[in-house]
Amino acid sequence: MTPTNHVDLTAIMTALGGRQAMQDVLGVGASAISNYVARGSVPTHVRSKLYNALTARGYQVRLDDLSIICGPDAATSPAAKPMILLIIGGGIAAYKALETARQMQRLGLDVTGVMTKSAGQFITPLSVAALTNQKCYDDLFSLTDEAEMGHIRLARSADLVLVMPATANLMARAASGLADDLATTILLATTAPILMAPAMNPAMWAHPATVANLEVLRQRGVHMIGPTEGDTACGEIGSGRMSEPADIAAAAFELAVKRPQTLAGKTAIVTAGPTVEPIDSVRFIANHSSGKQGYAIAALLAARGASVTLISGPVTLPAPAGVKRVSVQTAAQMQAAVNAALPADIAICAAAVADWRVAEARHAKLKKPDHQNAAGMQLTLIENPDILASLGQSDQRPKLLIGFAAETEDVLENATAKRSRKQCDWMIANQVGAADDPVFGSDQNHIMLISETAVETWPRMLKTELADKLAERITMEFLT
Ligand code: CTP
Numbered sequence: 001m002t003p004t005n006h007v008d009l010t011a012i013m014t015a016l017g018g019r020q021a022m023q024d025v026l027g028v029g030a031s032a033i034s035n036y037v038a039r040g041s042v043p044t045h046v047r048s049k050l051y052n053a054l055t056a057r058g059y060q061v062r063l064d065d066l067s068i069i070c071g072p073d074a075a076t077s078p079a080a081k082p083m084i085l086l087i088i089g090g091g092i093a094a095y096k097a098l099e100t101a102r103q104m105q106r107l108g109l110d111v112t113g114v115m116t117k118s119a120g121q122f123i124t125p126l127s128v129a130a131l132t133n134q135k136c137y138d139d140l141f142s143l144t145d146e147a148e149m150g151h152i153r154l155a156r157s158a159d160l161v162l163v164m165p166a167t168a169n170l171m172a173r174a175a176s177g178l179a180d181d182l183a184t185t186i187l188l189a190t191t192a193p194i195l196m197a198p199a200m201n202p203a204m205w206a207h208p209a210t211v212a213n214l215e216v217l218r219q220r221g222v223h224m225i226g227p228t229e230g231d232t233a234c235g236e237i238g239s240g241r242m243s244e245p246a247d248i249a250a251a252a253f254e255l256a257v258k259r260p261q262t263l264a265g266k267t268a269i270v271t272a273g274p275t276v277e278p279i280d281s282v283r284f285i286a287n288h289s290s291g292k293q294g295y296a297i298a299a300l301l302a303a304r305g306a307s308v309t310l311i312s313g314p315v316t317l318p319a320p321a322g323v324k325r326v327s328v329q330t331a332a333q334m335q336a337a338v339n340a341a342l343p344a345d346i347a348i349c350a351a352a353v354a355d356w357r358v359a360e361a362r363h364a365k366l367k368k369p370d371h372q373n374a375a376g377m378q379l380t381l382i383e384n385p386d387i388l389a390s391l392g393q394s395d396q397r398p399k400l401l402i403g404f405a406a407e408t409e410d411v412l413e414n415a416t417a418k419r420s421r422k423q424c425d426w427m428i429a430n431q432v433g434a435a436d437d438p439v440f441g442s443d444q445n446h447i448m449l450i451s452e453t454a455v456e457t458w459p460r461m462l463k464t465e466l467a468d469k470l471a472e473r474i475t476m477e478f479l480t
Pocket of ligand 1 (some may be wrong): 080331350351354355384385386387389402405406407418
């Protein structure tokens, strides 16, 4: 998907009166529409037909991406790209704001930079301005800026205010409601959602003052991403390392883009992450699933208005905004949580469920066998319940049941067989395990969507983009 010419076909379809109406306008069948949706773009002759049909119905439409500026009843929808006000705090992680800005632009977001005074010790306004193609603001009292765009207008023009790195000092000032520079003034004046990506020394993060500030900010609805565990710039290991730019950009994208509420009233279950099957009290069987794809899907379904239960194995990701998360460890627990969340209109099984569990997991630590008669350790494995397959056979089968097939070879053949074996509507297949193309833990994915009648090959894209496209595709299934 190229953000500049991506066409939101779901919104257009809704405006035209549904899928059949769009087929009639274009004089094509359902599969052609599915292909356009899969590609996220339409050929030029189709674009002009859609443009003419929409304008004939009284819509004001942008010619380049067919986004609807204004409906016949003058109800407006955002024509411009969502705008992120990127507040850069004064920490060593400030340089990562540049990469995050680039990633957000890739996702079709406009970025305007605001720097605190101390951020200027780490990066320059010039580099931010050059990268974002926008003036970078850093001074509350600059008359030129106030003449061009007052700080209140700047704060109000944002679809999301992103603070990164959110230093201990910036968080403390925001929590106390100070407005002693442009950054904190914007945080007080904005009505847009706020996302903070904290970064600091682990002891500062754990300090009761920071913990209290975090609580205050959270209670006021500020979204947080990270920090994560790992090496911090000061050489100490612990929690305080800022989340990676790709993850921050994805979270910003999910929060900033106002999507049509096309899935309002629908319920969805999403499974995500690995399951962890104990061997004894200290060891377990698990896999490399990061949960990123399932989490992104849950977030993007919720962004379109669905009521989403995310049933997750152990991962390090925060629960997406507006999603109910149920945390589990084992496949058996995941299945119980899925059953408890039924009935649902949609179920998407993105979890990498362990196929096997140890027959008799020990409560104590297993000891090495006696060396004199060591014959190797034998574990008896028994098969775990297949959650997707049991949903396929359930009396409460969701109307749309989607599985993921991670294959190392013969992807299409294996995934097609898996789709019919597990009785799901769509199987989303991808190749895993290639040394030069990791999917586990990566921010990108490329898939085939296999249904009973067709196979769509989607280009490589960010997992967030894929989730957005899938949510759009799911919406189409529910349009009459
Ligand atoms: N799945 C599930 N419960 C299981 C195993 C898999 O719900 N016990 C779901 C996964 O969430 C995924 C789909 O089934 O949506 C396919 O998972 P995959 O691991 O590719 O297939 P398996 O059935 O495990 O088959 P195999 O490992 O032999 O390829």
